Amino acid sequence: MTAIALPRAVSPGRIKIGLLVLALLAGWALPYVAGPFAVATATLALIYGLFALSINLLAGYGGLLSLGHAGIFGVAAYGVGYIASRTEGGYGAQLFWGMAAGLAVSLIFGVMAMRTRRVYFLMVTLAQGMIVYGLAQSLEPVTGAENGLTGVYRPAFVLEDWQFYYLSLAVLAICAGLIQVVVRSPFGLALRGLADSDTRLAMTGYSVVGHRLLGFVLSGFFASIAGILYAYNNEYVSPSVAEFNTSAQAILMIILGGVGTLSGPVIGAFVIVFVQNVLSLQIERWPTVMGLIFILMVLFARNGFVGGVTRLWNRYVRRREEP
Amino acid sequence: MSGEYLLTQVLNGVSLGALLFFLAGGLTLIFGLMRIVNLAHGGFYLAGGYIGFATVTATGNFWLAFLAAGASIALLGLFTERALLRRLRGQELPEVLLTVGVATVLGDLALAVWGGDPKSVDPPAAIGGTLQLGELPYPTFRIFVVALAVVVGLGLFYLERRTRLGAIVRAGVDDRETIQALGIDINRVFTGVFIVGSLLAGVAGVIGSSFLGLLPGGDVEILLLSLVVVIIGGLGSLPGAALGSLIVGLVQAFGTSELPQLATFIIFAPMALILILRPSGLMGRPI
Numbered sequence: 001m002t003a004i005a006l007p008r009a010v011s012p013g014r015i016k017i018g019l020l021v022l023a024l025l026a027g028w029a030l031p032y033v034a035g036p037f038a039v040a041t042a043t044l045a046l047i048y049g050l051f052a053l054s055i056n057l058l059a060g061y062g063g064l065l066s067l068g069h070a071g072i073f074g075v076a077a078y079g080v081g082y083i084a085s086r087t088e089g090g091y092g093a094q095l096f097w098g099m100a101a102g103l104a105v106s107l108i109f110g111v112m113a114m115r116t117r118r119v120y121f122l123m124v125t126l127a128q129g130m131i132v133y134g135l136a137q138s139l140e141p142v143t144g145a146e147n148g149l150t151g152v153y154r155p156a157f158v159l160e161d162w163q164f165y166y167l168s169l170a171v172l173a174i175c176a177g178l179i180q181v182v183v184r185s186p187f188g189l190a191l192r193g194l195a196d197s198d199t200r201l202a203m204t205g206y207s208v209v210g211h212r213l214l215g216f217v218l219s220g221f222f223a224s225i226a227g228i229l230y231a232y233n234n235e236y237v238s239p240s241v242a243e244f245n246t247s248a249q250a251i252l253m254i255i256l257g258g259v260g261t262l263s264g265p266v267i268g269a270f271v272i273v274f275v276q277n278v279l280s281l282q283i284e285r286w287p288t289v290m291g292l293i294f295i296l297m298v299l300f301a302r303n304g305f306v307g308g309v310t311r312l313w314n315r316y317v318r319r320r321e322e323p
Numbered sequence: 324m325s326g327e328y329l330l331t332q333v334l335n336g337v338s339l340g341a342l343l344f345f346l347a348g349g350l351t352l353i354f355g356l357m358r359i360v361n362l363a364h365g366g367f368y369l370a371g372g373y374i375g376f377a378t379v380t381a382t383g384n385f386w387l388a389f390l391a392a393g394a395s396i397a398l399l400g401l402f403t404e405r406a407l408l409r410r411l412r413g414q415e416l417p418e419v420l421l422t423v424g425v426a427t428v429l430g431d432l433a434l435a436v437w438g439g440d441p442k443s444v445d446p447p448a449a450i451g452g453t454l455q456l457g458e459l460p461y462p463t464f465r466i467f468v469v470a471l472a473v474v475v476g477l478g479l480f481y482l483e484r485r486t487r488l489g490a491i492v493r494a495g496v497d498d499r500e501t502i503q504a505l506g507i508d509i510n511r512v513f514t515g516v517f518i519v520g521s522l523l524a525g526v527a528g529v530i531g532s533s534f535l536g537l538l539p540g541g542d543v544e545i546l547l548l549s550l551v552v553v554i555i556g557g558l559g560s561l562p563g564a565a566l567g568s569l570i571v572g573l574v575q576a577f578g579t580s581e582l583p584q585l586a587t588f589i590i591f592a593p594m595a596l597i598l599i600l601r602p603s604g605l606m607g608r609p610i
Contacts, residue, residue, distance in 0.1 A: 065416060067423075112595050115602040119360050120558065122419055123550050124598060126362070130547040134587025141584075244543055248423050255420070287431035294424030298417050299410055 023263075027169050031162040039165050041277045042270070046168040047229045049269035050175055051246075052253040053262070054222035057179055059251075060260030061188060062215045063195025064121050067247050068109065068129025072220045074242025075132060076102030076227030078143055081237035085144075085151030094152075098228045099221075105132070106220020110213045117198070129247055136239035148238030152231050168229055172266070175222055180262055182218060191215050245287070252290065255297050258306030267305055327459055332576050334456075338465035340572025341472035342534070345527035346545060347552035347564040348479060349520030355496050355559030356516050358415060359408065362422040364524050365546030366429030371396045371528025372537045373433055376442050385447040392525040400521025404514050426542065434539045443536040444529065468530055475523070476565055483561060492516060496559065548575065551590050555597050557607020566605055 031039050051073055059065040079101030083089040089097070113124045136143045143149065158164045182188050190211050193201045198208045231237050240246070250265075253272050258264030272290075280286045297304070303311060346364060353361050361367075374395050375388035403425055411417045445451065446464040453460040483489040494502045495509055503509050531537070531545065548571055556567030571590055578589035597604060 112598045116598065119354070119358065119415055119419065120554075120602070122416075123360055123554055123558075124594075127547060127550050127554065127594060130543065131587050131591050134544075134547070135585075138584050138587060245427070248427060251420065251423070285431055285435055288428050288435075291424045291427030291429075291431065294427060295407065295421055298421045298424065299407070302417060 071132030102224025336576030371525030396525025557604025563606030
């Protein structure tokens with residue numbers, strides 16, 4: 001899919017590591033310098049950032065844009081919520097079933113979507129996500145329908161908002177590291193190869209379907225972690241987690257930050273979540289604003305923030321090297 | 324299961340299928356020619372429905388509602404194609420994402436203007452009441468919709484297969500460069516097809532407003548069903564859209580009456596089956 005151009009990773013590694021350390025320091029310092037509202041909002045941004053990263057793993061590197069990942073995110077959240085509120089199972093059981101549900105759905109969705117490509121893949125994943133949303137709304141005995149599931153409580157060690165913030169930060173950092181490992185691995189290379197030309201990869205003996213499926217399930221794994229975090233952070237699960245808007249918003253975060261980059265989706269998540277939380281206090285029509293940003297980004301700034309900065313940086317470096 | 328129950332459900336399924344065909348037909352035509360999956364199609368439907376509702380409320384004339392909804396959504400389609408999509412011609416993914424943005428804006432504006440309460444439009448007296456089918460009374464309006472869908476379907480099919488315009492469209496599907504080399508302005512054909520698809524979606528909104536009702540979120544629901552239709556029927560195929568509409572309509576009708584809690588899940592089954600056995604859909608070309 002040529003549409004998602006990967007910004008070339010030309011910027012020197014040292015600068016990247018420096019920026020990463022700075023970001024982690026800023027993340028660590030935030031609760032000391034900012035008020036409770038900012039901490040709660042940042043927690044949400046971290047969770048959505050992880051969710052956006054999971055979609056980006058598939059879209060930015062594998063060229064497969066899923067429009068239904070909110071379904072996986074939601075199923076994992078509902079898994080936690082169901083065990084917590086309907087069976088009174090402990091945290092071990094909640095985590096286990098949340099993850100198991102997320103992975104099972106990823107596998108089923110993956111198997112269905114594997115043989116499709118491009119626009120077909122978009123449509124199939126979109127329909128999958130909508131079906132989870134439909135079930136969340138109608139399958140009252142399991143999901144509580146419109147009332148949702150209450151009775152999810154944070155474990156004792158992350159009861160306070162700032163504690164949960166640090167937990168989310170740690171989980172995001174670990175997951176981002178894992179995603180980086182996956183992307184750099186031979187599997188990650190093959191995934192990128194698939195995005196460029198799957199026929200060529202098939203000719204060289206790679207299993208296209210196998211790689212896609214593994215990529216999908218891996219992506220679903222990270223989406224499930226985000227969903228589980230969301231359930232505990234919110235202490236309530238309702239159909240809106242699986243809404244199409246949740247997926248659309250995550251995709252906007254990716255586009256805003258930069259497709260196929262590791263930092264872009266997280267930066268995008270912070271921008272969107274903060275803008276939304278500040279704007280929604282002032283204007284009622286947040287979705288309209290979001291839709292307009294969507295249109296403008298797609299039309300005029302498709303490389304996103306990180307892509308744009310990388311491009312400027314490359315131009316600067318090139319100019320310095322060729323006097 | 325009595326015969327009457329079966330007949331009612333079959334009729335419900337066929338008439339829902341007829342409504343879906345108005346949407347899926349447009350979706351599939353637009354995709355076939357332009358390779359765009361217009362995810363704003365549900366938004367077009369809902370906006371058309373609300374415009375129809377506003378027209379009926381203001382004038383009391385149902386036929387005028389058809390006209391107003393069709394015309395204004397056709398204009399909206401013209402704008403979307405000319406002002407937005409044209410800038411991204413040929414870039415599949417950005418095109419789809421753009422329509423996601425349009426859909427979000429439309430859905431939210433509809434909520435802002437018409438609020439969250441369900442709205443519905445009563446069909447005019449001439450096609451209002453019920454029709455006696457043997458022993459069974461059945462709403463005339465639904466039968467009218469089926470007849471309309473058949474007429475529109477045959478008309479589209481005739482246009483596509485038997486006219487010069489259809490030949491141009493089909494040639495555009497096969498080979499864009501050659502048709503341009505022959506001196507045909509393919510952009511105008513694109514715009515035309517997009518407008519026809521939008522118009523059908525707007526008209527479908529008015530139809531839907533009187534047999535499903537209008538509700539925020541109705542855009543997403545109808546888009547889901549239409550997507551399943553084109554996945555089953557095969558993207559780009561008009562007969563596929565007709566067959567898919569019939570299948571999805573019937574499955575949905577029986578699903579909602581037998582297992583209402585699982586209705587959305589039940590349409591999943593035929594879709595999953597098709598995707599695993601025949602990913603290009605029943606009548607689509609191999610992908």
